[in-house]
Amino acid sequence: MIEKDFISSNDLEYPTDGEIGWNAPSNIALIKYWGKHVDQIPANPSVSFTLSTCATNTSLRFEKLPEKSSFFSFDFMFEGKPKIEFKPKIVTFLERIEKYLPFLRSYHFVIDSSNSFPHSSGIASSASGMAALGLCFLEMERKANPEMTSTYFNQKASFIARLGSGSACRSIEGSLIQWGNTPSIDGSSDLFGIPYPFEVHENFKKFQDTILLVHKGQKTVSSTVGHGLMNGHPFAQSRFVQAHQNLEALHPIFKSGDLESFIKIVESEALTLHAMMMTSQPYFILMLPNTLEIINAIWAFRNKTKIPLCFTLDAGANVHVLYPESEKDKCMQFIQDELIVFCENQHYICDRIGSGAKQFL
Numbered sequence: 001m002i003e004k005d006f007i008s009s010n011d012l013e014y015p016t017d018g019e020i021g022w023n024a025p026s027n028i029a030l031i032k033y034w035g036k037h038v039d040q041i042p043a044n045p046s047v048s049f050t051l052s053t054c055a056t057n058t059s060l061r062f063e064k065l066p067e068k069s070s071f072f073s074f075d076f077m078f079e080g081k082p083k084i085e086f087k088p089k090i091v092t093f094l095e096r097i098e099k100y101l102p103f104l105r106s107y108h109f110v111i112d113s114s115n116s117f118p119h120s121s122g123i124a125s126s127a128s129g130m131a132a133l134g135l136c137f138l139e140m141e142r143k144a145n146p147e148m149t150s151t152y153f154n155q156k157a158s159f160i161a162r163l164g165s166g167s168a169c170r171s172i173e174g175s176l177i178q179w180g181n182t183p184s185i186d187g188s189s190d191l192f193g194i195p196y197p198f199e200v201h202e203n204f205k206k207f208q209d210t211i212l213l214v215h216k217g218q219k220t221v222s223s224t225v226g227h228g229l230m231n232g233h234p235f236a237q238s239r240f241v242q243a244h245q246n247l248e249a250l251h252p253i254f255k256s257g258d259l260e261s262f263i264k265i266v267e268s269e270a271l272t273l274h275a276m277m278m279t280s281q282p283y284f285i286l287m288l289p290n291t292l293e294i295i296n297a298i299w300a301f302r303n304k305t306k307i308p309l310c311f312t313l314d315a316g317a318n319v320h321v322l323y324p325e326s327e328k329d330k331c332m333q334f335i336q337d338e339l340i341v342f343c344e345n346q347h348y349i350c351d352r353i354g355s356g357a358k359q360f361l
């Protein structure tokens with residue numbers, strides 16, 4: 001599929017009014033996307049677990065306007081209340097996707113969004129939020145073109161979500177999603193995420209992700225700025241090569257269920273992401289002292305018990321603790337006894353690998 005395959009045909013008849021609702025999950029990258037070209041074309045491939053509990057519910061009411069408008073006509077509500085601060089981001093999103101969904105200026109929309117996780121938890125809502133909104137708009141196209149295949153629907157939903165926020169393209173399907181062109185995966189694309197196409201061992205099928213909320217506020221440097229700092233970064237080229245290599249190294253690991261090797265790659269990816277931040281110009285640090293306390297406690301616990309529990313980080317101070325379901329009781333005990341003291345107000349979220357977005361309206 002290439003970009004022009006996602007441009008809708010001109011002769012579709014869209015419904016005059018209606019309501020659509022989609023729930024889209026968040027995701028956590030194992031191989032990190034950090035560095036991009038225009039329109040969220042990633043500088044390197046990534047792979048992620050789709051999550052389940054952390055998700056955004058978005059409903060979209062639409063009503064045809066008497067004539068096409070010169071601007072995008074919409075109201076945005078967050079948890080039932082108008083939220084005008086979010087509107088500029090949505091306008092940018094609509095401008096980017098209009099070429100592929102040409103009906104957007106012909107309607108008035110009421111968008112109502114809510115997150116399943118507490119807002120200001122420091123958990124990125126842009127992936128699930130942009131995925132849910134993109135799915136709602138694409139559902140309008142599907143109403144006009146019911147023959148659309150589910151493969152095309154998922155790829156175009158991912159393509160559209162990517163234009164809202166890069167990692168959002170990995171929030172359409174489950175449970176292991178790969179995004180970004182790479183020689184080791186036929187069909188991989190910079191334009192959209194695909195379900196990881198090779199065999200995955202039972203060990204990874206029900207992975208758990210306990211998200212430790214070390215810092216619930218706004219992060220000091222946004223992902224957009226961080227991605228931008230990979231331009232001209234002294235280590236960028238070797239980092240991009242390493243991401244391809246790490247992804248290739250994961251293929252036999254996913255197949256065999258080798259958790260020890262999995263951990264080495266996943267933790268190294270997390271630390272490399274933060275190392276890129278610490279070595280950019282200007283440099284910055286998003287980890288906090290408690291992030292490091294947690295990492296050290298995880299290493300000590302793993303050394304002592306040999307339980308295959310590991311961590312990953314996104315662009316912030318919070319820690320995702322990953323472990324197989326078979327070790328859930330022991331890991332949860334450890335988290336409660338030793339890790340939650342490092343969380344803001346002892347808050348954490350129990351999540352697990354999930355099966356992708358779901359339509360509810």
Ligand code: PMV
Binds near residue numbers: 028029034227
């Ligand atoms: O989608 P963005 O622009 O918020 O970037 C996400 C970047 C990381 O979360 C740090 C890594 C990733 O692959 O999700």
